[in-house]
Amino acid sequence: MKVKTDVLVIGGSAAGVVAATTGKSFYPDKKFLVLRKDKEVLVPCGIPYIFGSLDNSEKNLISDAILSDNDIQLKIDEAISIDQNDKICKTSDGTDIIFEKLILATGSSPVKPKWLKGGHLQNVFTIPKDKVVIDDILTKLKDCNKVVVIGGGFIGVEMADEINKRIKNVTIVEILPHILSIPFDDELAIRAEEVLASRGIKIKTGDGIKEVLGTEKVEGVLLNDGSKLEADAVILAMGYTPNILLAEKAGLKTCSEGFICVDEYMRTSNPDILAVGDCAEKKSFLTQQQRGYMLASTACSEARVASMNLYKLSALKTFTGTIAMFCTALGDIGFGAAGLTEKMAIERGFEIVTGTFEGVDKHPGTLPGAHKQIVKLIATKESGVIIGGEVIGGTGTGELINLIGVAIENHMLIISILTAQIATHPLLTAPPTAYPIIKAAEIITKKRRNLI
Numbered sequence: 001m002k003v004k005t006d007v008l009v010i011g012g013s014a015a016g017v018v019a020a021t022t023g024k025s026f027y028p029d030k031k032f033l034v035l036r037k038d039k040e041v042l043v044p045c046g047i048p049y050i051f052g053s054l055d056n057s058e059k060n061l062i063s064d065a066i067l068s069d070n071d072i073q074l075k076i077d078e079a080i081s082i083d084q085n086d087k088i089c090k091t092s093d094g095t096d097i098i099f100e101k102l103i104l105a106t107g108s109s110p111v112k113p114k115w116l117k118g119g120h121l122q123n124v125f126t127i128p129k130d131k132v133v134i135d136d137i138l139t140k141l142k143d144c145n146k147v148v149v150i151g152g153g154f155i156g157v158e159m160a161d162e163i164n165k166r167i168k169n170v171t172i173v174e175i176l177p178h179i180l181s182i183p184f185d186d187e188l189a190i191r192a193e194e195v196l197a198s199r200g201i202k203i204k205t206g207d208g209i210k211e212v213l214g215t216e217k218v219e220g221v222l223l224n225d226g227s228k229l230e231a232d233a234v235i236l237a238m239g240y241t242p243n244i245l246l247a248e249k250a251g252l253k254t255c256s257e258g259f260i261c262v263d264e265y266m267r268t269s270n271p272d273i274l275a276v277g278d279c280a281e282k283k284s285f286l287t288q289q290q291r292g293y294m295l296a297s298t299a300c301s302e303a304r305v306a307s308m309n310l311y312k313l314s315a316l317k318t319f320t321g322t323i324a325m326f327c328t329a330l331g332d333i334g335f336g337a338a339g340l341t342e343k344m345a346i347e348r349g350f351e352i353v354t355g356t357f358e359g360v361d362k363h364p365g366t367l368p369g370a371h372k373q374i375v376k377l378i379a380t381k382e383s384g385v386i387i388g389g390e391v392i393g394g395t396g397t398g399e400l401i402n403l404i405g406v407a408i409e410n411h412m413l414i415i416s417i418l419t420a421q422i423a424t425h426p427l428l429t430a431p432p433t434a435y436p437i438i439k440a441a442e443i444i445t446k447k448r449r450n451l452i
């Protein structure tokens with residue numbers, strides 16, 4: 001069977017949906033078709049909550065209405081090959097989809113290292129964005145009492161915290177000196193460790209997994225230092241790898257980091273084929289070095305840029321690198337980070353000044369539900385440009401870190417934050433007199449003027 005469309009989007013998760021809906025709003029006369037292999041698609045960032053707060057995956061689905069409401073066609077099928085010259089995509093049910101423009105949003109899959117002995121045992125799980133697999137893991141975990149999570153990045157931490165709501169023996173193993181070591185400097189990562197420990201989660205840092213022990217089923221984990229942890233389930237949260245096979249087979253250019261190469265309009269080596277989301281090349285906004293950051297927020301931003309530029313380029317709508325903005329929550333304590341940490345900035349050669357202020361997120365701090373709010377800002381010493389920020393606070397942390405992200409993206413100066421006009425209210429914000437982000441900027445200003 002032959003099907004014709006103007007724009008074909010392969011992948012129907014975060015990046016695919018946003019690419020199709022944004023594209024349709026910019027080019028309403030064009031026909032859009034989303035091709036997606038899964039019958040149902042999970043909200044990827046909601047996956048950890050299926051294991052605790054949500055209790056099942058049905059409450060965590062992306063609704064197909066977002067496509068049908070926008071006059072976008074959906075075909076549940078797998079793309080198996082692309083002819084980039086004749087612009088034809090073949091699918092597993094034998095359909096040829098003829099397209100004018102193609103957006104690849106094929107995402108990423110979890111990594112299970114080949115060297116890991118015992119990785120094949122029953123109850124060794126990775127966390128794919130696949131409803132059928134996730135439902136199976138949920139069922140199997142119901143019979144487990146001791147879970148070891150390998151990897152203390154945000155996915156490992158969220159998985160551990162949610163599983164801990166049902167199973168009271170959960171341990172995180174992290175090879176780096178601290179959990180969440182990539183988005184946070186040590187002093188903030190240590191706070192996250194303290195919060196997790198207070199919630200009953202055991203943490204072993206500075207040590208990695210050597211082997212999963214057991215005969216048929218998992219019985220434990222052997223670590224590099226020779227110690228053993230008992231376990232009846234192991235979750236491997238050791239990272240994700242971009243799904244680029246389809247693009248590679250089509251002859252599109254891929255980069256050394258394993259992504260599909262793209263330019264600032266998200267165009268691949270064939271300008272009529274774009275790539276967005278976890279499968280597309282990632283560069284640091286601040287250094288332009290290739291990086292492995294895979295985030296839904298970045299995926300959606302790339303998808304918007306790609307779709308706006310599908311048929312005509314705009315010099316104003318380009319994607320010039322990921323700021324790596326991240327946030328998570330442990331109970332009602334939020335953790336957020338954007339841009340470079342102090343540690344990373346120094347490693348990459350920036351001369352920097354930092355300012356950290358600890359305040360409260362309501363005023364007075366005696367109000368019910370008030371939280372400590374810690375803001376750390378990182379700015380370049382000479383020019384005073386904001387290049388990074390970290391926040392720990394209440395549930396407002398997500399929005400505050402987004403504000404810092406906007407400051408980084410717009411190369412804002414620390415003086416602009418220091419003198420910023422802000423809205424405050426006792427129930428909603430920190431006090432105007434000790435607004436943590438402004439106070440952190442004040443500390444940086446004093447340091448730059450050698451006053452402290």
Ligand SMILES: Cc1cc2nc3c(=O)[nH]c(=O)nc-3n(C[C@H](O)[C@H](O)[C@H](O)COP(=O)(O)OP(=O)(O)OC[C@H]3O[C@@H](n4cnc5c(N)ncnc54)[C@H](O)[C@@H]3O)c2cc1C
Nearest residue numbers: 011013014015037044045079106107108277278295296297
């Ligand atoms: C547990 C977890 C929690 C996360 N939490 C956060 C968070 O809080 N914040 C955040 O910013 N990011 C988070 N992320 C990262 C985020 O989920 C990803 O960055 C995001 O899913 C990327 O979206 P995507 O559309 O590029 O790819 P994916 O979500 O991987 O989707 C790709 C889609 O393409 C389909 N596909 C692939 N190949 C084909 C083919 N050949 N034919 C048809 N269809 C195909 C796949 O089936 C899939 O549906 C989390 C990730 C995980 C796993």
